[in-house]
Amino acid sequence: MASPKDKNGTGQVTYEFPYMKPKEKVSLRKFLYNSENGTIMSRTPSNWAKLLIFYAIFYTVLAALFAICFQGLLATLTEEYPKWQLDRSLIGTNPGVGFRPISEDTSQGSLIWFKASDPDSIRPWTKLLDDYLAPYQNETLLPGEGKNQEMCDFDSPPKPGRVCAVEVSKWEHCNSENDYGYSKSSPCIFVKLNRIFNWIPEFYDDVNDLPGDMPEELKAHIAQLDESKRKQVWISCRGEHPSDREAIGPIKYIPSHGMPSYYYPFTNAPGYLSPVIAVHLEKPALNRLINIECRAWAKNIQYQGGRERSGSVHLELMID
Numbered sequence: 001m002a003s004p005k006d007k008n009g010t011g012q013v014t015y016e017f018p019y020m021k022p023k024e025k026v027s028l029r030k031f032l033y034n035s036e037n038g039t040i041m042s043r044t045p046s047n048w049a050k051l052l053i054f055y056a057i058f059y060t061v062l063a064a065l066f067a068i069c070f071q072g073l074l075a076t077l078t079e080e081y082p083k084w085q086l087d088r089s090l091i092g093t094n095p096g097v098g099f100r101p102i103s104e105d106t107s108q109g110s111l112i113w114f115k116a117s118d119p120d121s122i123r124p125w126t127k128l129l130d131d132y133l134a135p136y137q138n139e140t141l142l143p144g145e146g147k148n149q150e151m152c153d154f155d156s157p158p159k160p161g162r163v164c165a166v167e168v169s170k171w172e173h174c175n176s177e178n179d180y181g182y183s184k185s186s187p188c189i190f191v192k193l194n195r196i197f198n199w200i201p202e203f204y205d206d207v208n209d210l211p212g213d214m215p216e217e218l219k220a221h222i223a224q225l226d227e228s229k230r231k232q233v234w235i236s237c238r239g240e241h242p243s244d245r246e247a248i249g250p251i252k253y254i255p256s257h258g259m260p261s262y263y264y265p266f267t268n269a270p271g272y273l274s275p276v277i278a279v280h281l282e283k284p285a286l287n288r289l290i291n292i293e294c295r296a297w298a299k300n301i302q303y304q305g306g307r308e309r310s311g312s313v314h315l316e317l318m319i320d
Contacts, residue, residue, distance in 0.1 A: 170255035232258025
């Protein structure tokens with residue numbers, strides 16, 4: 001700072017400014033190690049030691065706090081079942097409906113498009129089905145090689161801790177040997193429900209209490225079944241629009257129209273396989289796009305079409 005001085009008592013004040021010494025240029029070598037004052041990158045070895053000790057303690061404490069919090073979180077979780085289930089979970093209680101094959105090319109969406117006379121055209125679709133159905137046909141691909149599975153029926157549900165096997169022999173010609181019908185222009189599409197832990201379906205098993213919008217063909221199928229075999233999640237497929245219903249042709253459900261009660265609930269038991277229904281489109285129209293909707297029927301499956309679809313799935317079929 002400048003200091004005022006009155007020279008010769010004349011009342012004239014002059015200011016003296018301290019000499020500003022220019023900063024000394026420091027070479028990189030001197031910055032890395034200054035032999036004059038013994039500093040390394042402007043710090044003495046003792047300063048560096050204190051700094052390293054501080055950060056070592058700081059990050060050790062931080063890592064310990066993170067590990068404690070992480071272990072606390074893991075203590076609330078288990079691989080056997082989700083912490084939040086059904087209404088308390090983000091998934092909720094309304095299972096979605098899925099189908100296979102579905103293209104791995106997301107730009108193709110839910111379209112199944114092939115030329116029946118061209119093996120190269122149908123091979124990608126049959127390969128997708130082979131891969132998806134491999135655990136159903138080869139027990140060695142399952143945890144414990146499928147030893148936890150047993151054959152079930154309505155009168156003999158699975159024993160505690162065990163699961164029901166899916167009888168692939170009942171899929172008739174919807175198998176790999178027959179190209180799942182794709183080479184004959186009569187494709188099989190496998191429909192399933194998405195898994196929800198501990199979800200138990202409420203069945204439409206009373207013929208006097210069936211929904212008004214349920215297809216008449218499905219109502220007739222339920223009515224002809226023995227009452228003990230009506231506890232199933234029913235599946236129906238149809239063309240979405242009147243023109244699609246004309247083009248879709250006869251439909252056969254293999255092995256049946258529904259998914260039996262003994263497959264539910266899903267509890268993450270080893271070897272569990274979701275029940276699937278092979279929807280065989282016996283004679284769909286060629287050279288035109290067919291919009292198809294497959295719907296699941298249970299009292300606690302809410303249905304909604306359109307963009308906010310639930311309880312059903314939309315797909316398109318095009319056979320050249």
